[in-house]
Amino acid sequence: MNRIVPQDLIPGKVYPAGTDSSSHFANEPLSRLFRFGDGLRGLGNQGGIRRSMVEGRDGAPREEAFTVILDTGKQSEWRNEYDPTSGILVYYGDNQTPGKDFRDTKQRGNETFLKYFDRAYSVEESHHAPFFYFERVGNNDVRYVGIALPYVEGMTRDEVLRRQQFHHQGAGASYENLVARFTVLPLAVSGEWLVDLKTGIIGGPNEPEAWRAFRDDRSIISSDDDALDDPAVEDFSRPPRLHEGARMTMYRLSQSRFQESLLRRSSCCELCGLAVRELLVASHILPWAHSDDRQKDDPDNGLVLCDMHDGLFDKGFISFDEEGRILLTSRLDANSLRLVGIREDMTIRMWPGREVYMRHHRARFEDPLG
The missing domain is CATH 2.30.280.20 (PUA domain-like)
Known part of the structure; x- marks a missing residue:
């Protein structure tokens, strides 16, 4: 032919x-x-x-x-x-x-x-x-x-x-x-x-x-x-x-895939247990803007938190040590900790893949009281 x-x-x-x-x-x-x-x-x-x-x-x-x-x-x-x-x-x-x-x-x-x-x-x-x-x-x-x-x-x-x-x-x-x-x-x-x-x-x-x-x-x-x-x-x-706006388009698509992956793994806030999906955030540990293509979609680079606790994590008010124990900053007094539902004995699950990313977060985390 x-x-x-x-x-x-x-x-x-x-x-x-x-x-x-x-x-x-x-x-x-x-x-x-x-x-x-x-x-x-x-x-x-x-x-x-x-x-x-x-x-x-x-x-x-x-x-x-x-x-x-x-x-x-x-x-x-x-x-x-x-x-x-x-x-x-x-x-x-x-x-x-x-x-x-x-x-x-x-x-x-x-x-x-x-x-x-x-x-x-x-x-x-x-x-x-x-x-x-x-x-x-x-x-x-x-x-x-x-x-x-x-x-x-x-x-x-x-x-x-x-x-x-x-x-x-x-x-x-x-x-x-x-x-x-x-x-x-x-x-x-x-x-x-x-x-x-x-x-x-x-x-x-x-x-x-x-x-x-x-x-x-x-x-x-x-x-x-x-x-x-x-x-x-x-x-x-x-x-x-x-x-x-193409950069934001890439972010939205990447974040959507990332969120679906994390929410299949955990259906509640890993810190406080809130299970209202509309109030949950699939948060990057190493920020999306600082991640390479693999890290952007790597589930180990994420944790599911409620809106309040995601904000605290994202702004460096809380972090987690290698055992998953919560780290707090002096910027939150006892009354503020009570109002945002944070206790010093709180923990999340930690594993080697997640700990690699959490080290980056701790490096930007100031004044831990541990």
Whole structure:
């Protein structure tokens, strides 16, 4: 079979429709763009949301290789909106049928949105597939805008993907549809990576660093703006640039995984025994900012404390010796100790792995009374 590598996708570049008068499908620009050889299928429908599935992995779960979303500008009851300044795309799902479950659509667009927004906001390991966002230009041509990430920094899953009721003017009845908010990265994509996605290759040399950062840590990275001034530039080697807030995104994802791990080990405050989950904190012993990648996720580098005792530990009012006995500072008098529920005979469990980190904490702990 013939190996066909699709064209590279360049932000801002317009991809024209074909000129074959005998076939409408052959002229359709997205069908022409995402054409693969070696028996691999491309995009097989004409809708605004088009899925392409991973092929060639016998026995593996059926997953999307990627999804193409197109703003046709033709929906009168709701219109997609893209703000290039903020990078936020508001894009509507594919249900417009009154009396029908909003997920039950021919091309499964809403179902795909639910799957990948849920995965983007989950700490569980799972398959992620990019969304490629295009806009219709003129009658049939399309412009590639960038990779649409099913995630917005500072917003919750329920804020970025909402179910909303609409009124179908023609039918005179209501229906439900999804309203999604994506973060769009104006990122160039090589045709070789599209082939990798179709054949299930994850993390290969053709994968853009910005996509890898999102997939691994939900870090939001953009390619260098200068590379996008000329839409004909096809340079995939420029270094990525970290968006403001990406560090906090990495922290939130790391902390979420860390917390789930520690709360599975201990369901109450290790110092006082409080078992109200909403009042428990998975605290790093060696602070996250001072930890390397392994230490950030190492359960030995953590302990579960209630809000009050976590604050005391974090600010150096208490620490623990090599046997797990509490250490106190002179900054807390007897009355303060009583008010915060601290006794001098309190202990936590200690083991060699935890003690390695606790030494760092004790080194920053002042004036122990022991």
